[in-house]
Amino acid sequence: MQSPRSRSAAKKSPPVETADEKKKTLDLSALQQTPGFMIRILQLLNFEAFFRHFQSLGLSPVEYSILMTVRDNEAVTQSELAAVLKMRLPNLVKILSVMEEAGIMKRKRSARDKRAVELSLSAAGQKRADEARRLGETFNEHTLAPLSKPERAAFLQMLTRLVEAYRREFARGENA
Amino acid sequence: MQSPRSRSAAKKSPPVETADEKKKTLDLSALQQTPGFMIRILQLLNFEAFFRHFQSLGLSPVEYSILMTVRDNEAVTQSELAAVLKMRLPNLVKILSVMEEAGIMKRKRSARDKRAVELSLSAAGQKRADEARRLGETFNEHTLAPLSKPERAAFLQMLTRLVEAYRREFARGENA
DNA sequence: TATTGTTATACTCTATAACTATA
DNA sequence: TATAGTTATAGAGTATAACAATA
16 A cells, blocks of 8 residues: 555655556546545545446446335325435436336325325335345445445445535535 | 443543533444545545645645646556546546646547547646645645554555555446 | 425536448 | 557437416
8 A cells, every 4th residue: 555645745656566667657646636536536436346346236326316215205295205315306306217117216296295206116126126236235335345344334334424514515505 | 342331431532622511522422433424534634634735825625636647657548647636537537637627737649549538747737736735745744644653654655555455346447 | 595305407427330431 | 468548429308498287
């Protein structure tokens, strides 16, 4: 592991690893000290790992998050779900329609507010959610596997605080 | 953790707003304990913050990362840059062409390998990179502002370790 | 008047195929 | 044969506009 703050140290330094003239060592310190960049790269890599891990279910990240949210929140409305997932309603509606036609999702007009549509899982949907949940637990462990146990808790807790602080900063950018 | 509603409802802050029956408290514990989901949300929020912060420069995240990498690595090739940014070469080439036509980026055939194209910044490009760098420093501080000083260092260090571990796991998914 | 949902559509980003020129 | 680059294009994800029904 290299030191976290090797600033402008390695410019054209000797190739530390295999000394191919092709594999020149790049100075990436600026990006490595840009949390936003590292978060983005980690997110891309994690998505790829997700698709491999859930390949047997043919599950996408967005479907996973939908299944988990509806499973834990019977009768959640489409708008509420869109806000949680940080998606635009029209884009979510399209996905939910596909899931409904696949016999996974159930839609019902709300009695309290006849504009709203309340979501719930069909029997097949609950089965799929259970399978997703089971695979999700091992996947979540894998995601933070390079960290020690206390580090994992600390990392997740900081993630949560960052997200909450950001969401407070501009309450759900979509309707401001 | 099969306990469905033990976690978030209790531990999370009480109904911050007026507790209308509309603003029901959702159980989001499953997603909050999914690091990949939290990373994705954080990344989306951070991009929005980026665009606001760099509005005066009209700078996008990808252009920022290009400027920083080329600035610190004179004569980096397009392929190398694509690998660093985790982008496909054709998509990067298009962006670099725009930057070249804007007078920011310079391209030169490599002498060592006449297939490769080496990148460097024009005078205008260096000026833009300097401005981006200056704005970037305050932006990076803002990104981790909700954390304490030692937490910021720990968080960034863990981010780096996670990214490196993932990249090792499958050496650059594109050519495996 | 504002909100929820729906449809249609445009825009952006990403992925792949086909080709060239070099290695 | 494999790699770097280029072009074109397809595909996925995301955005806005317009509208109907309800609040």
